[in-house]
Amino acid sequence: MVLMSDDVWLNDEQQRAWVRFISVVERLPGVLDTQLQHDADLTHFDYLTLAMLSEAPDRTLRMTELALVTNATLPRLSHVVSRLEKRGFIERSPSTDDRRATNARLTDAGWEKVGATAPGHVGTVRDYVIDPLDAQDVEDLHRVMGKILAKLDPEHGLRVQR
Template sequence: MPTDDPSPDTSPDTSPRADEQAGPWLAPAELASWISVVRLITRLPWAIDAQLQRDAELSMVEYMALAMLSEAPERTLRMSTLAEHTSTSLSRLSHMVKRLEGRGYVRREPDPSDGRFTNAVLLPTGMSKLEAAAPGHVAYIRHLVVDNLSGERLRRLGQDAERILQRIDSPAR
């Protein structure tokens, strides 16, 4: 049910909006938008994963892990930080990093500042793999998303995604 205020909700506030408290069902327009969002969040990762598997023999989360490591100081991150950056559980990340280790892309080592933690380190072969995969991956992302939206719509999509992520990550959930 729409609110009386026709302006878009742009506040960073995480409290429920009036229309969120209206009832248990979505209005037809809300439902149509929600179904589109669900289809996007289901199909986009699948499409990206399929492209990376086909062209680079990497899963999307493997590519993300290599990319996150490539951006980190000394190409090194604690496993817990890498799990957070790739939105995966530490257990799942550990299995994935073990596979990447077996392929010679990363190594694990104790964190020198606190041996209770384990670091993942991107190796030169992993960096080469990422550099080889990146052009095709970026072209595909550009084709699917970036070139499909105006600069303003892309900026707003990023902002909207961040607002939703903040709500997901808020301690009040």
């Protein structure tokens, strides 16, 4: 039998923080998905994909870059982009710079969908995340999430880390 030292376990304060953090991690995606499904017939990941393209130059990104900015694997992203393509929100084409690469471009219909969906999504984010916090809390949230992201993404591959 292997005995673990006490320093392996979380102390009471760390345990309380961890339980709250994991509760947010588990519950927030459902809140975001519910609002987006109800108001826009989109999942949160669908919306994130459209939103990232809406912020890109010419509303276009290589699929590999889109995977990075949405924190997705290429297979997952390809599946979602196929669904959004069928709905007329995205179109794919070979890259003009590298024919082996594929670009995803937000269509005019996709641009309109993002514009129509954004206010409700931002309202939900404000309601559940931003408004309960004061300015110092928001700054602290940014700082703390930065530390956690630095550990999760040490090579700063995510755009949010760059």
